[in-house]
Amino acid sequence: MVSRGLGEKACVRCNVPYAQAMSATTYSAGTTDLSESLYDAMPWEHADVRDAQRQRLLAEVTALKADGVVVDATLAEAIESKSASWPE
């Protein structure tokens, strides 16, 4: 099997080649502006890809609950308080 290099891959959602996105990369040591980078062409930049993952996560939540898994209220509160402090 011949493996494909990263430059030959493309976004599974819009088919933009990673190489095309990488050509706009201006990164060098000391420069951290990667805004025009490989990640502009990544699948998760698309809202529908994120939504699809959210649906899978919800399905796993439902499956765990169906298996009888429960979350202690103290744990749920601890997680809630953690996320409240994350910077935007």
Added chain:
Amino acid sequence: MSRYEGRRAFVMDSGALTTLAANDALRLAWLEEFTRWKHGVVLIPEIILAETFVGQKASDFRMARLLGAVEDMANPGSLWLPVTKEIFKRAGVLRSDAILAAPRRQAPSVADATVVACAESVSFKMAVTIFTTDPDDLELLVDQTRRTNIAVDAL
């Protein structure tokens, strides 16, 4: 704006994934939290695969189940953060800066530095929370990025 409205990436290191895979209640709690972020997404740096599969049937099965909830099996690779040469170079710079910043500490691992380099790249697009079981090293590395929208949290 409610925090559940903003875009946010949840980046996992190997310790976080291993912990979530092994603990059903913790996994349920965190997966519920992730789903509350309407515009959130769970992203996994490719490099952590080398630390999460161990060749033991039960452990690997649980890891595969967790990854299956994250990844679209019809589009393999869609939720992975690729590790490019640029990311590796950036990881090297961050690791070196971290060593200089805390010379008496044990140097952060290459894997940790790579996770942070991936997270830094994502942070130009959206806020990031890195989940880890080693918050001290990850925070030291994040400090070197000087990004203000990256949180580090222990599960």
